[in-house]
Amino acid sequence: MPLDPAASAELVDAMTALCVGAAQAIHDWKGQGGVHTKSDGSPVTAADEAAEAVIAAGLARLDLDIPVISEEQAARERPAAAGENFILVDPLDGTREFIAGRDEYTVNIGLVSGGIPMLGVIAAPALGLLWRGIVGRGAERLDFSTQTMSAPQPIRTRPRPASEPVVITSRSHLDARTQAYIDGLPGARRLACGSSIKFCRLAEGAADIYPRLAPTHDWDIAAGHAILLAAGGRMIAPDGAPIVYGSADLIVPAFLAFGDPREIKA
Numbered sequence: 001m002p003l004d005p006a007a008s009a010e011l012v013d014a015m016t017a018l019c020v021g022a023a024q025a026i027h028d029w030k031g032q033g034g035v036h037t038k039s040d041g042s043p044v045t046a047a048d049e050a051a052e053a054v055i056a057a058g059l060a061r062l063d064l065d066i067p068v069i070s071e072e073q074a075a076r077e078r079p080a081a082a083g084e085n086f087i088l089v090d091p092l093d094g095t096r097e098f099i100a101g102r103d104e105y106t107v108n109i110g111l112v113s114g115g116i117p118m119l120g121v122i123a124a125p126a127l128g129l130l131w132r133g134i135v136g137r138g139a140e141r142l143d144f145s146t147q148t149m150s151a152p153q154p155i156r157t158r159p160r161p162a163s164e165p166v167v168i169t170s171r172s173h174l175d176a177r178t179q180a181y182i183d184g185l186p187g188a189r190r191l192a193c194g195s196s197i198k199f200c201r202l203a204e205g206a207a208d209i210y211p212r213l214a215p216t217h218d219w220d221i222a223a224g225h226a227i228l229l230a231a232g233g234r235m236i237a238p239d240g241a242p243i244v245y246g247s248a249d250l251i252v253p254a255f256l257a258f259g260d261p262r263e264i265k266a
Contacts, residue, residue: 008119008134011062015109015121016132018058020144022051022091022107023125026098035099038075043095048072051091051107059087069250071219085113086246088219094195096172103127104171104194110222115244120226122196131155131200133230139203157233157259158205164189165208168198177213177254185209199224202259203231210257213238218250225257234261 026047034046052072059068070089087109092098094105103126111119121132123144130149133139140152164187169178171194182188191207199221201207222245225235235243235257243255 008137011064011111012119012121012132012134014058014062015111015119016123016130016142018055019107019109019121019123019130020149021054021058023123023144025050025054026092026105026107026125030098040075043099044072044075045092045095045099047098048092048095052089055089055091055107055109059089069219071217074219074250083246085111087111088222088245090196090219090223093220094172094197097194102171102194104197106195106197108196108219108223110219110224110226112218112222112245115246116242117222117226117229117245120223120230122200122223122227124195124197124200127197129200131203131227133203133227135226135229137230139227139231141200141204155204155231157203157228157231157261158208160208160258160260160263163187166191166206167209167211168193168201168207169210170194170198170212173212173214175214178211181211181213196220196224199228199257202233202257203227205259208259209263211255212257213254215251215253216255218245218247218252221252221255228257228259232259232261234258234263 029047029050038044067086090108093108098105107123109121110117118135123130130142130144139155141155142152143150167188168191171192198210238254
């Protein structure tokens with residue numbers, strides 16, 4: 001799997017088209033019910049499955065010859081071994097927000113190489129926004145509908161402000177350990193948000209810190225991690241170690257994401 005600049009640019013365009021197609025599939029199923037519970041207790045809808053089908057078919061047409069690990073597929077059967085290069089897909093991140101009628105749900109596709117996210121695309125169908133990035137080549141945001149797409153606008157993280165940094169928190173998954181970490185940030189302003197949009201707000205300079213000190217799956221965060229890195233940010237484990245994808249259980253125990261790469265608080 002070549003990861004040279006030209007190949008990466010072509011791949012991010014292809015993944016952008018797949019995210020837009022999945023967004024249309026979600027729109028078509030919105031409001032039609034069909035909610036059931038997976039074995040881990042989390043909800044899944046017909047829209048999740050429709051979006052996954054669009055992405056799976058599109059990636060098969062690209063004939064990349066690398067493993068694809070998708071959330072809903074992983075719920076049905078054990079995923080294939082990750083390997084050196086692999087793609088992570090969350091076809092509808094923020095299913096609880098989607099069911100509740102909120103706008104904060106996303107489609108996520110990320111490429112991982114050597115355990116590190118290198119490329120990511122995130123679409124927010126209800127907001128008509130799409131973020132994408134290639135590590136080392138920058139990140140950008142686009143407005144989209146199923147018929148049109150704007151010219152891309154470059155985005156960058158911002159330096160952490162001297163006072164009142166914005167800490168972005170999960171709307172549906174705020175655990176006690178993360179809450180305690182936030183309480184230890186003097187003067188921080190809190191911004192609650194659903195799904196992987198949290199990474200995108202960091203990447204475009206609208207927030208400064210995103211802590212999650214509870215486990216999450218690789219497919220929930222890989223695309224956002226790639227976009228954040230491409231935009232100039234940083235993400236580490238609470239002990240300062242790098243985040244590595246592709247473990248046997250495909251789970252990241254905890255992380256701290258920063259817009260300002262000079263941030264050292266852990």
